[in-house]
Amino acid sequence: MSDGAGRPPAIQIFDVKKSFDHGLVNALNGVTLTIGQGEWVALVGPSGCGKSTLLHLLAALDSPTSGRILVNGNDISGLPSLNRYRRFEVGLVFQLHNLLPNLTAIQNVEVAMFANGLKHSEQGERARNLLAAVSLSHREKVRPPGLSGGERQRLAIARALANNPSIILADEPTGALDSASAETVLDLFRRIRNERGVTILLVTHDREVAAAADRIIYMRDGRIVEPSLAAPAG
């Protein structure tokens, strides 16, 4: 399976299971899913259904108990360097922004760029461009505690884009935001998808947020289910 340009799908997940506590908790019970290049997918489901767990597996922060995950055609269990994968292949956005409070906005972007092959001046240049892309140029020297919730989340997105990843993985990126801020963040996702062709997997409780995506996938009890079977999310 490949897209028109002959590239493999961005993400292919084959019967992935994940259990915790020696099998006492089955967070994922056989997930199979394919996401195309440049596609924006929202993952919806009730609390505890395994959304974050799936995202962590995709970010190579954890490994599945069984099953296979291919990213851009490569099995991520056989990666030569997890660090390189986390740095160059995927960009992570968390519910809580997880920025470094003592660094300025631009430094928070640059912190992801050490030893990425760019010259120091090029790193600064790219960080500035990313701040412009998320409309934070005027806040370059401000530290996260001085930013609003929406601004922080936009900054987190800029950091996720620091090394030009092909995939953005976002876990409840609007969960802590009011609806106006959430709207600007969603606009931003739309724009980076359209302008950069980035593939986005966005986890949310919120069906309105999910509606902004190209496709919505419903999860329940560690499985992907038909929309009709998904419980209404809170």
Added chain:
Amino acid sequence: MYFVSLTARNVYTRKVRSSLTGIAIAISIAVVVTMGVLTHSLRRTAISILRTGDADFSVAQKGVSDVIYSSVDEKDVDLIGSYEGVENAIGVLVDMTKLDEDHPFFLKLGIPPGDLEAFGVQIVAGRKYEPDSQTEIMLGYRAARDLGKTIGDQVVIDDDTFDVVGIYSTGQVFGDAASMMSLVGVQTEERKPGVVTLVFVRAVEGANLDEIRARIEYDRPELATVRTESEFGRIDRNLELISAANIGVSALALIIGAVSILNTMVLSVFERTREFGVLRAIGWSRMRVLLCVMMEALVVSLTGAMVGVGAGFVAVEILARSPDLVGVFQPDYPGGVFGRALAIAFGMAFVGALYPAARAALLRPLDAIRHE
């Protein structure tokens, strides 16, 4: 942003804590510098006595508190001179006096004029003193130049006036900065008849030095032979003690500094568990996390060390001016002391930061991100 800027920034963020750690390190380093300069300066004075003549090794009384108090019977000089393999043994009575503020340790060597050549002394101007003269003196050419004296002039040492009859050169810096007069003259003046301080021994070509030394120490157990500076402690207990204290102080400083660093860095890593988890999740390697913590420790310890070296300087200068020590202690700042301070600062950072850095590096990113 450079990596160093990031680490400096992290240190700066914890100003109070970093400063307190830095102060502990500065004090330790200041003590290291002060002790180092003190030891070096005293050692230099002591070594200068050994380095006045040209010999294969020296003999002195064993275990005296200061080499200047060594007392060797002139008969033993003859005995050593009679050993097989010994070319000559020259007994020298050393008197150390304060000439003036600039010359707190002026050496006067009592040595028979007949032994001067064997001792490596060349007369560059004038003549030798008479064998039993108590008023004639020769100056080393450095001393003469330094004091502005020449043949025919007089010098006053310890209220006694001496006539300069010759200028000599030994090729040894310390010897050339000293003075020489007849052995009998110094013995009379010091009320030490028949006694010398040191015996300078020269062996014949190809003789086994160790054998000769062993024989001397066997025949005369109260004597010790010294060949190198490191053996000097055998005939100068004070120097040995202060050298040991110096090493002890350095070791203590290293431990105190390392524990201070350990304390701050453990705390700082614990507080930033989540931060390190995030950094690992966005692609930082374990190595970079390790380096980050290590470099923060290094920034603190090197800054502390810089302040400490400055404080050490001040302490040394104050010591040198204290009425009790004027003349006894003339500070000399060898590069080695600062090298050691720097090495200790690096050691503190490395030893102290190793455990917290390893902890931070070994965190599982997911656990760290969940950490509250």
